[in-house]
Amino acid sequence: MPNTSTPAKNQIRKALRQQRRSLSPHQQKHASMGLCRQLSLLPEFIFGQRIAAYIPNDGEIDPQPLLELAWRLGKQIYLPVLHPFSTGRLLFMAHHPHQVLAKNRFGIPEPLCDQDSHCPVWTLDLVLTPLVGFDENGNRMGMGGGFYDRTFAFLNDNSKPRKPRMIGVAHECQKVDTLPNERWDIMMNKIVTDKDIYSAR
Numbered sequence: 001m002p003n004t005s006t007p008a009k010n011q012i013r014k015a016l017r018q019q020r021r022s023l024s025p026h027q028q029k030h031a032s033m034g035l036c037r038q039l040s041l042l043p044e045f046i047f048g049q050r051i052a053a054y055i056p057n058d059g060e061i062d063p064q065p066l067l068e069l070a071w072r073l074g075k076q077i078y079l080p081v082l083h084p085f086s087t088g089r090l091l092f093m094a095h096h097p098h099q100v101l102a103k104n105r106f107g108i109p110e111p112l113c114d115q116d117s118h119c120p121v122w123t124l125d126l127v128l129t130p131l132v133g134f135d136e137n138g139n140r141m142g143m144g145g146g147f148y149d150r151t152f153a154f155l156n157d158n159s160k161p162r163k164p165r166m167i168g169v170a171h172e173c174q175k176v177d178t179l180p181n182e183r184w185d186i187m188m189n190k191i192v193t194d195k196d197i198y199s200a201r
């Protein structure tokens with residue numbers, strides 16, 4: 001898959017990934033609880049019924065406590081699955097407590113693909129997007145595969161109603177002064193960390 005990321009961007013990505021991987025289990029737990037406290041108070045979560053989350057990998061902040069709350073409130077949770085034939089895109093499949101997941105080619109656990117649990121992306125209410133880095137202006141950086149950018153590119157078409165709401169999530173230590181905004185980057189409505197909430201310009 002072509003990747004036009006610049007060396008500078010790749011260097012920032014490497015450093016930020018290293019930074020989040022170096023957090024202790026205690027720091028991770030504390031951050032996870034902080035993140036979930038912030039998210040649980042947002043209208044996007046309170047009124048959202050179909051919510052896309054992720055299984056943490058590579059030191060990512062863990063949204064699990066929010067998933068537990070969402071299930072208790074009767075909301076539906078979906079997880080990203082690498083598209084089996086549309087390269088570089090994601091599908092979203094229903095996720096349940098105690099569900100058996102299988103590791104994808106990056107080693108990230110994902111549900112099996114089946115028609116009944118598939119959720120078309122435009123019907124999601126809220127997408128919690130895992131970030132590697134972000135700045136206060138809402139610019140973001142992911143793992144570099146462009147998976148979220150491709151899958152949600154339809155949101156950049158202003159003629160369509162803005163659904164789902166996109167909330168980028170990260171550790172506060174993943175904030176940098178400025179990140180380049182690439183023309184293909186999908187805009188986040190908000191970025192939420194364990195410590196703060198940043199709203200899009």
Ligand SMILES: Nc1nc2c(c(=O)[nH]1)N(C=O)[C@@H](CNc1ccc(C(=O)N[C@@H](CCC(=O)O)C(=O)O)cc1)CN2
Nearest residue numbers: 054055056057060080106108130142143144145147148
């Ligand atoms: N938790 C989680 N799930 C997710 C994502 C994510 O960022 N976080 N994704 C967000 O897109 C998708 C998977 N995208 C990914 C893209 C790159 C790598 C990664 O580790 N790349 C390695 C090289 C691996 C290889 O080529 O074999 C690396 O850069 O070191 C992982 C996931 C879907 N699921």
Ligand SMILES: Nc1ncnc2c1ncn2[C@@H]1O[C@H](COP(=O)(O)OP(=O)(O)OP(=O)(O)O)[C@@H](O)[C@H]1O
Nearest residue numbers: 003004141142143144145146147148149150153184
């Ligand atoms: N809508 C798109 N169509 C085709 N290619 C795209 C699209 N969006 C991004 N890409 C490609 O994906 C690659 C990675 O982009 P980028 O470095 O911005 O990824 P990222 O934002 O870190 O990843 P993600 O979107 O998964 O969080 C780039 O080479 C870019 O050309």
